[in-house]
Amino acid sequence: MTDLSKTPEATPAKGGAFLSVRDLKVHFTTSDGIVKATDGLSFDLERGKTLGIVGESGSGKSVSSSAIMGLHRGTNAMLSGEILLDGVDLLKVSNEDMRKRRGRDVAMIFQDPLSAMHPYYTVGNQIMEAYQVHNDVTKREARKRAIEMLDRVGIPQPDRRVDDYPHQFSGGMRQRAMIAMGLINNPSLLIADEPTTALDVTVQAQILDLLQDLQRDFDAAIIIITHDLGVVAEMADDVLVMYAGRAVEYGPGKEILTNPEMPYTWGLLSSVPDLTASTEAKLIPIRGNPPSLLNPPPGCPFEPRCDHTAKVGGDLCRTTLPDLTPANSGGSHVKRCHIKNADEVYEAEILPEIAPDLVED
Amino acid sequence: MIGFVIRRLISAVLVLFVISVAVVALFTYGPSDPAQAMCPEPKCTAERQDAIRDALNLDAPIQVQYAEYMSGIVNGRQIAFGSEAYDCDAPCFGVSFIYRVNVWDDIKDRIGPTVSVAVGAGATILLIGVPIGMFAARRRGSAADKAVIGATLVIESIPYYLFVLLAFLYLAAGAGIFPQEGYHPLTDSPLKWAWGLLLPWLALGLVNSSKYARFTRGSMIEAFNQDYVRTARSKGLAESRIVNKHALRAAVVPIVTIFGIDFGSLLTGTIFTELIFGIPGLGLRALNAVGQSDLPVIEATTLISALIIVITNLLVDLFYSVLDPRVRLG
Ligand SMILES: Nc1ncnc2c1ncn2[C@@H]1O[C@H](COP(=O)(O)OP(=O)(O)O)[C@@H](O)[C@H]1O
Ligand code: SF4
Ligand SMILES: [Mg+2]
Numbered sequence: 200m201t202d203l204s205k206t207p208e209a210t211p212a213k214g215g216a217f218l219s220v221r222d223l224k225v226h227f228t229t230s231d232g233i234v235k236a237t238d239g240l241s242f243d244l245e246r247g248k249t250l251g252i253v254g255e256s257g258s259g260k261s262v263s264s265s266a267i268m269g270l271h272r273g274t275n276a277m278l279s280g281e282i283l284l285d286g287v288d289l290l291k292v293s294n295e296d297m298r299k300r301r302g303r304d305v306a307m308i309f310q311d312p313l314s315a316m317h318p319y320y321t322v323g324n325q326i327m328e329a330y331q332v333h334n335d336v337t338k339r340e341a342r343k344r345a346i347e348m349l350d351r352v353g354i355p356q357p358d359r360r361v362d363d364y365p366h367q368f369s370g371g372m373r374q375r376a377m378i379a380m381g382l383i384n385n386p387s388l389l390i391a392d393e394p395t396t397a398l399d400v401t402v403q404a405q406i407l408d409l410l411q412d413l414q415r416d417f418d419a420a421i422i423i424i425t426h427d428l429g430v431v432a433e434m435a436d437d438v439l440v441m442y443a444g445r446a447v448e449y450g451p452g453k454e455i456l457t458n459p460e461m462p463y464t465w466g467l468l469s470s471v472p473d474l475t476a477s478t479e480a481k482l483i484p485i486r487g488n489p490p491s492l493l494n495p496p497p498g499c500p501f502e503p504r505c506d507h508t509a510k511v512g513g514d515l516c517r518t519t520l521p522d523l524t525p526a527n528s529g530g531s532h533v534k535r536c537h538i539k540n541a542d543e544v545y546e547a548e549i550l551p552e553i554a555p556d557l558v559e560d
Numbered sequence: 561m562i563g564f565v566i567r568r569l570i571s572a573v574l575v576l577f578v579i580s581v582a583v584v585a586l587f588t589y590g591p592s593d594p595a596q597a598m599c600p601e602p603k604c605t606a607e608r609q610d611a612i613r614d615a616l617n618l619d620a621p622i623q624v625q626y627a628e629y630m631s632g633i634v635n636g637r638q639i640a641f642g643s644e645a646y647d648c649d650a651p652c653f654g655v656s657f658i659y660r661v662n663v664w665d666d667i668k669d670r671i672g673p674t675v676s677v678a679v680g681a682g683a684t685i686l687l688i689g690v691p692i693g694m695f696a697a698r699r700r701g702s703a704a705d706k707a708v709i710g711a712t713l714v715i716e717s718i719p720y721y722l723f724v725l726l727a728f729l730y731l732a733a734g735a736g737i738f739p740q741e742g743y744h745p746l747t748d749s750p751l752k753w754a755w756g757l758l759l760p761w762l763a764l765g766l767v768n769s770s771k772y773a774r775f776t777r778g779s780m781i782e783a784f785n786q787d788y789v790r791t792a793r794s795k796g797l798a799e800s801r802i803v804n805k806h807a808l809r810a811a812v813v814p815i816v817t818i819f820g821i822d823f824g825s826l827l828t829g830t831i832f833t834e835l836i837f838g839i840p841g842l843g844l845r846a847l848n849a850v851g852q853s854d855l856p857v858i859e860a861t862t863l864i865s866a867l868i869i870v871i872t873n874l875l876v877d878l879f880y881s882v883l884d885p886r887v888r889l890g
Contacts, residue, residue, distance in 0.1 A: 268794055302796035314787040319809050319885060329795040364885040380795070 216243035216283075217420055218267075218388055223280035225262050225271060234492045236262040238444040239280075244437070246387060247414065249421040251435030251452065253428060253467060257489050259444040260424045264390045266290075267422075268307050269297040284388065303333040306381035310393040312373035316365040322349075322373075323361035326380045333384050348379035352409060371402035378409065385417055392424045407433055428471045432456055440464050443490050443500035446523060450532030460526045460534040460541035462507045465549045483552070499537070510544060511537040561888050564881055572874045579866045583859050584626045588618055590855075597853035598641065598657040615640040629654075653863070654856030663860045667845055671864060673743050674841035677764070677830045680757050682823055684765025685772055690815065692769070693776025698803060700781055708777075712770035720767040721832040727763035728836050743839045760833050768826070775818060779811035786810065813883050820876030824869040 225237035236259045244250045252260050265271060267282055272294055282289040284304065289297065309315040316325060326348060327341040336344070342361065349357035352375040365373055374394060381389055391410065395403035407430065414421055423434050431438050431452060438455040440448040440463065448461040459465055466485035487504040490496075498517040502508060508516040515537050526532040527542040538544060587594065594616055595609040604612070617625060631637065632652035639646045639655050646655045646662075653663040696708040715723075732738045738759040744752035783789060784807055792806045831843030842861050849857035881887040 270790065270793060298796050298798065300796070301794055307794045309787060309791065311787065315791045317788040317792070317806055317809070319813075319883070325791075328792075328797070332796050332798075332801075364889065366886050367889065377791075380791075 217246045217285060218244040219281070219283040220263075220267070221281040221283070223263060223266060223282060224278065225259070225266050226277045228275050228277065229493075232493050235444050235495065236492055237266065240441075240444075240446055241280075242437070242439050242446070242449060244388075244420045244422065246420050247418045248436045249414065249423060249434050251431035251438045252422060252424045252441055253426060253431055253438060254441035255426055255485075255489050257492075258441040259492070260441055261392055262444075263441075264307070264392055264422060264424055267388070267390060268301060268305055269294075272297065299333070302329055302381075302386070303384045304386055305388045305390065306384070306386040307390040307392065308374070308377045308381045308394050311397045312370065312377045313365060313397075315377060316373060318365060321362050321364055322368060322376050323363075326361075326376065326383060329380045330383045344383065345379070348383050349376065352376070352379045352382075352413070353405075354379075370398050371405065374398060374402075374406055375409065378406075378413070382413060382417055382419070386419060388420045388422070389414075390422045390424070393426070394423070395430065396425070396427075403430075410434070428456070428467055440467065443495065444492055445500070445535065446533075447501070447535040448526075448533070449523070450526065450530065454526075454528060454530060454532045458526070458528040458532070458542060459545060459549075460528070460532075460538075461536045462505050462538075463501045464534075465545065466504075469549070469553045499535075507538060507544065510540075561881060564887060565878065568874055568877045572870050575870055576867065580630070580863060581622075581626060583863050584629050585622055587855055587859055588622060588625060592853050592855060594618065594657075594855055597855055612641065653860035656854055656857055658852050658854045663856045666857065667842060667860055667864070670840055670842045670845050671868075672745060673839050674827065674830055674834070674843060675868065676743075676746065676753065676757055677760055677833055677839060677841060678823065678827045680754075680761040681764035681768070681830075681833075682819065682826055684761045685768045685826075686815075686819065688765055689769035689772025690776045692773040693778075694780055694803065694808065696773065696777045697780035697784070697807075700777070705777075708773065712773050715767060715770040718767065720764070720829070721836075723767045724760070724763045724833055724836055727759055732759055732837075740838075757839075760837050760839065764826070764829075764833060768822070772815070772819075776811060776815060779814050780807055783807035783810040813880065816876060816880060816883065820873055820880075823872045823876070827865060827868060827872075 220240060220242050223237055223240040224235070227234040227236060238259075240259075240263055242250060252263070254260055262271075262276075266276075266278055267284075267289065269289060271278060278290055280290065284300075289300070289305075292300070316322065323342060323345050326345040327338070330336065330341045330344050331338075334341075346357045346361050349361060354360050354372060354375055360368070360372075365376075368376060374397075378394075389410075394410070395406050398406060410421065410423070411434065413419075421434075423430065425431060435452040438448075438450065438452045439446050440455065440461065442463050448455060448459060448464045455464065456468070459468060463485070466483075469483040470485060485504060490500050490503065496517075498515075498519055499505070499521055502516045505516065519537075521535045521537045523533045523535050526534045527540070534541065595604075595612040595618075598612055599609060601609075613619070617628065620628075628637065632648060632650070632654070634650060636650035636652045637648055639648050639652075641655075641660075646660065648655055648662050651664050653667075655661065656663055656666055659666065692708060692712075696705045699705045728740075732740045739756055744756055746753045780803075786807075788810075789802060789806055792802045797806075828843070830839075830841060831847055833839065834841040834844040835847065842865060846858060846861040846865075848854075849861065
């Protein structure tokens with residue numbers, strides 16, 4: 200007999216993963232109908248590892264990660280599935296319990312650090328507040344800790360800059376300060392939602408370096424959300440490609456980047472400039488626009504934009520949503536596409552287009 | 561910050577200059593003939609009125625008259641009404657046509673009551689309107705929220721003088737809960753001062769707070785949608801702290817701005833309140849002066865009201881810069 204007296208807190212997750220998201224759905228009721236922003240998302244993540252979630256804007260990345268933070272509570276969102284963090288289902292804990300976990304167990308940093316900070320409070324005040332809410336410390340101790348964290352994330356003269364207002368910081372410094380705020384309670388999971396999108400290219404690289412560096416120190420699991428495969432290539436152990444609220448390809452980062460088996464991922468790869476550093480590579484943006492998440496049609500959501508439907512028999516693409524199935528390259532790599540020999544198609548048609556110098560003949 | 565203060569000071573001085581020029585020009589070129597106002601036709605012959613015009617120096621160029629008026633405010637001056645001459649000590653705003661006394665002596669004790677009514681009503685407006693707006697914002701979309709909005713719309717559709725009149729008739733004259741008349745200077749007895757003004761404050765405050773309830777609600781809801789409120793929530797702050805610290809701090813800025821603008825009309829709007837409650841304020845005096853075409857009194861009350869409004873606007877602007885570090889620190 201299993202011990203039923205155990206509290207949910209003490210029960211380890213089924214698969215044992217530190218973070219395990221199972222069949223997560225986030226649906227919004229609007230006056231036009233139900234928006235299925237996240238529709239059956241599953242993934243696992245271990246401490247010290249990084250998951251990259253990639254997809255065009257509107258594919259449901261922010262909505263999904265906000266669900267992990269419990270930020271949809273008290274809104275018109277309907278959530279189902281499981282979000283197991285260290286065995287505890289975050290969708291089931293009370294509002295007060297979830298509040299206490301926010302910032303302590305799970306922290307989040309956002310795309311635009313200027314709007315993400317309160318313009319009327321000093322940077323130090325905002326960082327201290329994040330510490331004080333979870334730790335019974337004096338103002339003075341909190342301030343000391345805030346200065347330490349600012350120093351740790353590379354803010355020069357942190358004991359002076361701690362009293363600055365956000366508008367007195369540069370964009371990169373603001374994002375460093377947000378990272379300091381996010382990590383001040385040593386959370387086990389850090390969600391970075393497009394942390395570098397609003398920054399200069401040179402600053403982007405510094406911020407990514409900082410995140411990797413801090414991850415080693417803090418042993419946190421990181422979810423990095425981006426629409427930039429370059430960021431994923433640098434940061435992620437695992438990659439989840441999202442399209443129209445669903446995972447369309449998921450697996451180890453190296454696999455996804457070198458042996459993708461889903462036409463949408465191919466499209467993303469073709470539209471990244473610096474991934475292969477090849478001068479002959481063509482930059483081909485994906486044609487068309489992401490579909491509406493309101494009343495999606497039955498088939499593959501990528502079908503209206505897909506150039507490879509002819510490789511699938513009949514009108515399967517239009518009528519039937521493909522399941523997530525193991526990729527031909529094996530391992531834990533899965534993809535959502537009807538094409539049987541996707542690996543061969545990639546080798547023969549896609550690779551020569553995007554990285555001619557990688558193709559040996 | 562210093563640059564900001566200097567710019568605001570300069571613009572305040574400019575506004576006062578323009579208003580004072582207009583006031584002096586009104587005296588000379590206005591629709592009401594000063595000589596006729598001082599001494600109407602059957603009493604004074606046409607020749608006598610000409611003599612008065614002469615004595616008032618009405619034919620002198622506007623800049624000469626302006627210099628004379630301003631110098632009177634600073635140094636005092638002699639004012640001649642035909643053969644009689646009045647010593648008008650500084651600050652001299654002229655001599656009342658009707659009562660033949662220094663206008664300043666006539667109105668200086670009336671500034672306190674008017675400012676008391678306006679400041680108290682202003683505070684009441686904020687104390688009633690802002691919390692109600694915050695209450696509704698936190699429950700946006702709910703029945704309570706809709707009830708609040710409905711109530712504010714109803715209250716706002718009542719003309720405020722009717723509201724003040726009804727408050728007076730029922731609560732002061734009728735039920736006798738509040739004193740009927742009774743302005744006591746703050747310096748005499750703060751308690752009597754506040755008690756005497758309480759009903760006017762409540763009446764004015766309640767009518768005008770409806771707008772502030774809706775405005776606060778809007779500002780708070782806008783603040784709730786800001787990214788920094790999402791950040792505050794992500795830190796694990798309690799909802800009450802998110803509302804009362806992060807959202808309110810942001811919403812206060814537009815509220816203060818609007819309040820600064822409204823305070824001027826609150827000052828002028830006290831006329832009816834003064835009339836109904838018999839408060840010996842500037843507005844009441846100006847109203848009488850208009851009825852009597854007592855031009856120097858009209859001039860003086862206009863100038864002093866303008867001065868009060870300019871000073872409050874200046875204070876609000878400075879307060880605004882304290883509230884917004886982006887203004888303060890440039
Ligand atoms: N509160 C909401 N109500 C209705 N639809 C929403 C709401 N929030 C997000 N959405 C929709 O969900 C979809 C996914 O949004 P989001 O997760 O922000 O995309 P991404 O972060 O991938 O760019 C978008 O189409 C967006 O319009
Ligand atoms: S299922 Fe069909 S439409 Fe969808 S990606 Fe595969 S080939 Fe394209
Ligand atoms: Mg997003």
